Amino acid sequence: MEKKRTSQVGPAKSRYLHFALLFIIFQITAFTLQAQVKVSGLVQDEKNTPVNGATVTVKGTNLSVLSEANGMYSISVPDKKSVLVFTSVGFLAREESKSSLNHDYKLRTVFMNVCT
Secondary structure (H helix, E strand, C coil), X not given: CCCCCCCCCCHHHHHHHXXXXXXXXXXXXXXXXXXXXXXXXXXXXXXCCECCCCEEEECCCXXXXXXXXXXXXXXXXXXXXXXXXXXXXXECCEEECHHHCCCCCEEEEEECECCC
8 A cells, every 4th residue: 555645844844934934024024114215394385384284195106195284294205216296275286306305305395376
């Protein structure tokens, strides 16, 4: 009679496989998180008044946030090359790119009133 061979993983190999799987998951997560860049800033009108509820969108994506009552916003963008689009009712839309960012990734945007 022939004996059937069954493939069983021993305890040492099982621990090694679990470690390898956890390592791969960690690397993927770290790479994904590393690719994000946090940008924060202030949205104001031409009189330096904070704009509440302005929409800040990463161009070409559905990532967006609203500015707070004090005009401040914070958004995570895919990379430093991302373009932010600022929109608000009563103001002209404005796009800002990497060249507008300082080393702390802070951005001050001034809206121009449509009626001006």
